[in-house]
Amino acid sequence: MPELPEVETVRRGLIPALEGAKLVEVVQRRKDLRKPFPENFVSRLEGRTVLRLERRAKYIMCVLDDGWELLIHLGMSGKVRIFEGNPEDYQAHDHLEFVTDGPKWIRYNDPRRFGLMDLIAPMGRSQHPLLRDLGPEPLGDDFSAEVLEKAFAGKKAPLKAVLLDQRVVAGLGNIYVCEALHRAGLAPTLPAYQADKDRIERLYLAIGDILRAAIAAGGSSLRDHRQTDGELGYFQHQFDVYGREGESCKSCAKDGRTTLIERIVQSGRSTFYCPVCQG
DNA sequence: CGCTCCACCTGAACGC
DNA sequence: TGCGTTCAGGTGGAGC
Numbered sequence: 589m590p591e592l593p594e595v596e597t598v599r600r601g602l603i604p605a606l607e608g609a610k611l612v613e614v615v616q617r618r619k620d621l622r623k624p625f626p627e628n629f630v631s632r633l634e635g636r637t638v639l640r641l642e643r644r645a646k647y648i649m650c651v652l653d654d655g656w657e658l659l660i661h662l663g664m665s666g667k668v669r670i671f672e673g674n675p676e677d678y679q680a681h682d683h684l685e686f687v688t689d690g691p692k693w694i695r696y697n698d699p700r701r702f703g704l705m706d707l708i709a710p711m712g713r714s715q716h717p718l719l720r721d722l723g724p725e726p727l728g729d730d731f732s733a734e735v736l737e738k739a740f741a742g743k744k745a746p747l748k749a750v751l752l753d754q755r756v757v758a759g760l761g762n763i764y765v766c767e768a769l770h771r772a773g774l775a776p777t778l779p780a781y782q783a784d785k786d787r788i789e790r791l792y793l794a795i796g797d798i799l800r801a802a803i804a805a806g807g808s809s810l811r812d813h814r815q816t817d818g819e820l821g822y823f824q825h826q827f828d829v830y831g832r833e834g835e836s837c838k839s840c841a842k843d844g845r846t847t848l849i850e851r852i853v854q855s856g857r858s859t860f861y862c863p864v865c866q867g
Numbered sequence: 868c869g870c871t872c873c874a875c876c877t878g879a880a881c882g883c
Numbered sequence: 884t885g886c887g888t889t890c891a892g893g894t895g896g897a898g899c
């Protein structure tokens with residue numbers, strides 16, 4: 589499910605409930621998600637205070653008062669909800685609960701269990717196997733057209749596949765890659781090394797524009813994504829291509845042309861694009 | 868190493 | 884109504 593804008597929406601939603609709050613009780617209902625929970629997960633969290641919530645790529649990092657960090661990845665279907673006080677009985681796939689001294693009740697639900705959690709030792713973030721190979725944050729100072737240019741050099745994989753590679757730039761997924769390529773007017777099938785400076789500059793700008801707009805809309809809700817209050821995200825209404833196979837291209841329509849969005853499969857995943865303005 | 872494919876898991880949507 | 888098939892926002896390991 590969640591790409592950078594959805595994860596950032598969840599992080600922002602969690603701030604008022606978790607920053608400065610003590611975890612007075614942690615309820616863990618199964619031993620694993622995609623990976624096993626860390627050893628003694630509950631006892632290592634109970635009594636800890638959360639100092640800050642940060643985000644790296646699609647990971648939420650909870651910085652704890654003992655220097656350790658709780659790392660959360662939502663996988664495809666992970667959801668975090670915040671309740672005031674004790675919510676009614678738990679439902680299927682409610683795998684984890686955090687009770688704070690707030691008292692806010694934070695619940696992690698993940699039907700497909702592609703999510704994962706881990707504990708990172710103090711100062712261990714840069715060595716962590718899930719984090720160490722990540723590329724730059726697309727909304728951070730380390731990301732630029734030059735970074736893309738270097739990453740694209742010599743790569744004959746299509747732009748779609750290269751932008752999904754978290755080592756190139758961290759946080760994009762299937763939706764926002766499709767949308768960014770459309771906004772930049774680039775064919776998803778173009779071998780990365782063939783993209784010239786001009787196109788790369790457009791792509792760089794498009795990525796930032798799309799992500800900022802999506803965060804402002806609370807992310808995109810297709811099936812699973814919810815904000816932490818249960819509210820939907822709204823960016824799906826602004827999609828130009830994603831999920832719009834057979835519908836008309838909005839930017840072509842502005843130029844007085846009628847063209848239809850197409851769907852192809854690249855590295856096993858749907859790509860939506862306009863064959864005319866992404867020529 | 869570069870690249871593609873597949874499995875991991877559940878549920879929703881669709882066709883018959 | 885029910886059953887089988889397909890697909891889904893991610894990721895890492897297998898395999899070529």
